[in-house]
Amino acid sequence: MKIAVLGAGAWGTALAVSLAGRHEVGLWARSAAQVAEMDSSRCNSRYLPEVMLPSSIRFESSLAALLGPAEMALAVVPSSGLRALLRDVDALAPGVPVVWACKGFEEGSRKLPHQVAGDVLNPGTPRGVLSGPSFAREVALGLPTALTLASLDESFASQAALALHSHHLRVYASQDIMGVELGGAVKNVLAIAAGISDGMGFGHNARAALITRGLAEITRLGLVLGGRQETFMGLAGMGDLILTCTGDLSRNRQVGLQLAQGKTLADILGSLGHVAEGVNTAREVQHLAQQHGVEMPIAEAVYQVLYQGLAPRTAVESLLNRVPSAEFRH
Numbered sequence: 367m368k369i370a371v372l373g374a375g376a377w378g379t380a381l382a383v384s385l386a387g388r389h390e391v392g393l394w395a396r397s398a399a400q401v402a403e404m405d406s407s408r409c410n411s412r413y414l415p416e417v418m419l420p421s422s423i424r425f426e427s428s429l430a431a432l433l434g435p436a437e438m439a440l441a442v443v444p445s446s447g448l449r450a451l452l453r454d455v456d457a458l459a460p461g462v463p464v465v466w467a468c469k470g471f472e473e474g475s476r477k478l479p480h481q482v483a484g485d486v487l488n489p490g491t492p493r494g495v496l497s498g499p500s501f502a503r504e505v506a507l508g509l510p511t512a513l514t515l516a517s518l519d520e521s522f523a524s525q526a527a528l529a530l531h532s533h534h535l536r537v538y539a540s541q542d543i544m545g546v547e548l549g550g551a552v553k554n555v556l557a558i559a560a561g562i563s564d565g566m567g568f569g570h571n572a573r574a575a576l577i578t579r580g581l582a583e584i585t586r587l588g589l590v591l592g593g594r595q596e597t598f599m600g601l602a603g604m605g606d607l608i609l610t611c612t613g614d615l616s617r618n619r620q621v622g623l624q625l626a627q628g629k630t631l632a633d634i635l636g637s638l639g640h641v642a643e644g645v646n647t648a649r650e651v652q653h654l655a656q657q658h659g660v661e662m663p664i665a666e667a668v669y670q671v672l673y674q675g676l677a678p679r680t681a682v683e684s685l686l687n688r689v690p691s692a693e694f695r696h
Contacts (some may be wrong), residue, residue: 367390367436367437367438367529368389368390368437369389369390369392369436369437369438369439369440369529370392370432370433370436370438370439370440371385371392371394371411371440371442372394372429372432372439372440372441372442372443372455373394373442373443373451374393374395374401374413375442375443375444375502375641376409376413376502376503377467377500377502378440378442378443378467379393379410379414379417379419379506380414380417380482380503380505381412381442381467381505382419382423383419383420383423384505384506384508384532384535385530385532386422387420388532390422391422391423392423392424392425392426392436393423393424393425393426394425394426394427395425395427396427398427399405400412400427401426401427404419404566405425408420410575412639413502414503414506416503416507417503417506417507420634425452429454429458430633433455433458434458434459436462436523437460437462437463438463438464438465438526438529439462439464439465440464440465440466440467440496441455441465441468442466442467444468444470444643445468445469445470445471445472445473445479445643446473446641447474448466448468448472448482448483449472449485449486449497450605452466452482452486452487453486456486456488456491456503460488460491461488461490461491462491463492463493463522463526464487464492464493464494465493465495465515465526465530466479466483466493466495466496467496467497468643469497469550469551469554469643470551470643470644470646470647470650471552471584471647471650471651473646473649473650476571476650476653478544478547478548478551479547480493480495480543480544480547485633492517492519492522492526493517493519493522494515494516494517494519494522494523494531494549494637495517495543495546495547495653496513496515496517496546497513497516497546497549497550497601497602497606498511498512498513498514498550498601498605499512499513499515499606499608499609499610500609501609501616503615504615509534509604510534511535512536512537512538512601512646513535513536513537513538513668514537514538514540514553514602515527515537515538515540515548516541516542516543516545516546516547517540517640518541520539520541523539527539528551534584535683538600538601540597540602544588544591544592544593545593545594545598545602546593546597546602548587548588548591548593549588549593549597549598549603549606549607550601550602551643551650551651552583552587552588552647552648552665553584553603553607553609553610553611554618554642554643554644555644555646555647555648555651555664555665555668556576556583556607556611556650556664556665556668557607557611557616557618557622557670558618558621558622558645558668559576559618559622559664559665560573560580560612560619560669561611561616561618561619561620561621561622561623561624561625561626562620562622562625562626562668562671562678562681563576563622563625563682564619564626565622565623565625565626565627565678566626566679566682568686572682573626575613575686576611576685577607577608577611577612579664580607580611580664581590581598581603581604581607582606583596583660583661583663584603584667585598586660586662587651587654587655587658587660587662588603590658590660591658609667613691616642617638617641617642618642618643618645620638621634621642622678624637626678626679631645644668645672648665648668648669648672648673649669649672649673651669652666663685663688664685667681667682667684667685673691
């Protein structure tokens with residue numbers, strides 16, 4: 367299959383590397399200079415410097431040139447850039463199946479990626495989301511990873527999952543696109559909380575409590591919005607949450623760790639060099655929780671730290687000292 371991977375950040379590059387063994391893969395970057403550098407060095411020195419890029423990958427800065435022969439487009443850009451990219455894809459290659467691999471809400475509209483796609487793509491265009499517990503570096507190195515591909519079209523979900531599946535990248539199909547996308551978005555906010563807790567030295571017990579209660583928050587909001595309970599217990603829910611809250615390759619966890627050290631948010635984001643989706647997502651989740659009357663104390667505490675000046679230590683201590691209640695509510 368001819369697959370156009372649109373976005374040459376760490377995740378887009380990793381997917382291109384992973385798929386190159388089974389498919390004819392092209393990788394698009396907006397910057398012609400980045401394309402020339404990757405083509406000559408066979409390395410993405412900015413985003414994935416430790417991985418050599420297979421000689422079979424074609425690099426392009428022309429979206430039209432790459433999409434022309436494509437049989438599937440993988441949109442791997444931050445959620446803030448998805449609308450513009452999908453608009454271009456729809457104009458240049460109408461009807462080509464699209465799978466996006468970004469996590470988070472569109473700032474301002476509070477729309478998840480599938481809702482943005484609904485605004486932009488032709489209604490007949492096959493589409494879906496690829497999500498789950500995955501660090502780009504490990505995928506690029508061929509380490510075992512399991513993901514979920516969700517689409518409202520059951521047939522497309524199965525076909526696309528099979529196309530992307532390999533011996534080291536196991537892809538499961540789902541029809542719960544709302545649950546998969548919500549899990550992938552909100553876990554980034556909770557990873558900031560886990561990073562703060564670890565940075566404060568509160569220990570493994572506190573981290574486990576934050577992860578478990580954070581999963582309860584994701585599930586409460588997800589069910590209200592139409593997601594399925596089993597999705598939040600699976601790869602795109604619990605799996606992604608555990609990875610992002612515990613793995614030091616997590617950018618959102620790094621935000622929390624550095625907040626605990628007293629660094630300002632502006633300095634942290636300036637030093638990361640990559641997008642930390644949880645920062646913007648915290649604001650959108652706060653609004654959604656209030657709009658739907660969903661109690662999300664951990665996500666709310668992160669929002670207060672990021673946007674209202676609440677001290678990180680105070681935020682975690684207040685969460686751990688909340689008045690006890692029943693663990694499960696009926």
